[in-house]
Amino acid sequence: MAKAKAARKAKPNPRNKKLYDDGMKVRKAVLGADYVDNSMANADDFMMSFQDITTEYAWGYVWTRPGLPKKARSMLNLAMLAALNRGPELKLHVNGALNNGLSKEEIKEVFLQVAIYCGIPASLDAFKIASGVFKERGV
Numbered sequence: 001m002a003k004a005k006a007a008r009k010a011k012p013n014p015r016n017k018k019l020y021d022d023g024m025k026v027r028k029a030v031l032g033a034d035y036v037d038n039s040m041a042n043a044d045d046f047m048m049s050f051q052d053i054t055t056e057y058a059w060g061y062v063w064t065r066p067g068l069p070k071k072a073r074s075m076l077n078l079a080m081l082a083a084l085n086r087g088p089e090l091k092l093h094v095n096g097a098l099n100n101g102l103s104k105e106e107i108k109e110v111f112l113q114v115a116i117y118c119g120i121p122a123s124l125d126a127f128k129i130a131s132g133v134f135k136e137r138g139v
Contacts, residue, residue: 010048023060
């Protein structure tokens with residue numbers, strides 16, 4: 001049986017450097033520099049393409065647009081991630097929502113809205129995840 005090669009760390013290779021740089025700035029502000037730096041440092045050649053497109057387009061193109069404030073974008077992300085039952089990403093974005101200035105009360109209201117339009121189970125999971133984040137952060 002052949003030995004598995006150690007994953008080689010990769011370097012970012014964005015298609016649009018300005019979008020990438022703008023995206024990295026917003027991404028770190030919302031998610032926290034430690035989280036983003038860790039994601040980048042642990043990306044091998046396979047995962048770096050995902051890091052590039054996420055940073056460049058999600059964060060550099062969408063999150064930097066002037067049409068919605070970052071608080072509104074966070075609210076949308078919370079609702080969509082709860083509806084899609086994406087627990088780990090939801091936890092990440094509850095932290096991001098707090099970083100963007102959402103209050104515990106505003107986050108609660110988002111998840112109550114989720115209960116009506118997406119179902120009680122989706123909302124219950126979201127409430128549990130958010131409660132854990134609030135405890136971790138002392139909110």
